[in-house]
Amino acid sequence: MEGIFITMEGPDGSGKTTQIELLKTYLEEKGYDIVIAREPGGTAIGEVIREVILNPEHKEMSHMTELLLYASARAQLVNQVIAPALLEGKAVICDRFVESSAVYQGIGRGLGVDTVYEVNNYALGNVKPMLTIFMDLDADQGIRRKKKQAELDRMEQEDLSFHERVVEGYRMLAKLYPERIVPIDAMLPIEEIHKKIVDEVEKRFFAK
Numbered sequence: 001m002e003g004i005f006i007t008m009e010g011p012d013g014s015g016k017t018t019q020i021e022l023l024k025t026y027l028e029e030k031g032y033d034i035v036i037a038r039e040p041g042g043t044a045i046g047e048v049i050r051e052v053i054l055n056p057e058h059k060e061m062s063h064m065t066e067l068l069l070y071a072s073a074r075a076q077l078v079n080q081v082i083a084p085a086l087l088e089g090k091a092v093i094c095d096r097f098v099e100s101s102a103v104y105q106g107i108g109r110g111l112g113v114d115t116v117y118e119v120n121n122y123a124l125g126n127v128k129p130m131l132t133i134f135m136d137l138d139a140d141q142g143i144r145r146k147k148k149q150a151e152l153d154r155m156e157q158e159d160l161s162f163h164e165r166v167v168e169g170y171r172m173l174a175k176l177y178p179e180r181i182v183p184i185d186a187m188l189p190i191e192e193i194h195k196k197i198v199d200e201v202e203k204r205f206f207a208k
């Protein structure tokens with residue numbers, strides 16, 4: 001069996017984690033061993049980098065430092081977790097991946113999408129997502145959901161206009177790469193969203 005690599009993207013609070021759990025169960029029923037990873041993090045080294053990036057005290061962090069730290073955590077995750085799992089024929093689901101950098105650092109921070117993909121090419125090597133689900137949710141809705149939770153991290157503390165640029169960025173990427181990035185309305189009921197994701201996965205990986 002060949003490996004499958006699916007990434008889940010969307011603004012903060014768009015319900016990615018819930019959908020990843022449901023997708024995991026579905027793919028297990030299809031007979032796959034599943035690896036779930038989250039970004040930034042997913043490895044011991046990546047988790048340390050995550051703390052450095054998201055620490056609200058690190059207000060002086062330059063945008064380029066931020067981009068390179070996310071890319072470093074990603075390089076480690078690809079090397080240590082994703083590439084080996086795919087070689088073993090597993091299904092890898094990643095909670096955020098390179099499109100997060102494209103929209104948060106490329107568009108939100110203004111570093112440019114091309115720069116972000118260029119830097120990340122070094123981190124990714126030939127490991128590319130086969131399908132990217134974009135949980136499409138207006139920024140204010142996402143923030144509202146997040147504020148109900150614990151303390152906000154350094155990225156979540158950005159103002160609404162930053163998060164609006166992020167969502168617009170995702171929408172733009174989904175239009176640019178429609179064959180890979182699939183937008184799904186994150187306001188729909190959980191089960192309905194899951195069904196749409198399953199339809200996409202069936203179409204791409206299990207169609208006869």
Ligand code: TYD
Nearest residue numbers: 012013039040070096097100101104155156
């Ligand atoms: P995460 O904890 O996964 O947030 P959430 O649970 O809301 O998805 O991600 C941490 C933050 O890091 C999130 O605000 C998005 C941001 N981020 C980037 O800015 N660039 C990146 O490349 C990645 C992977 C995440």
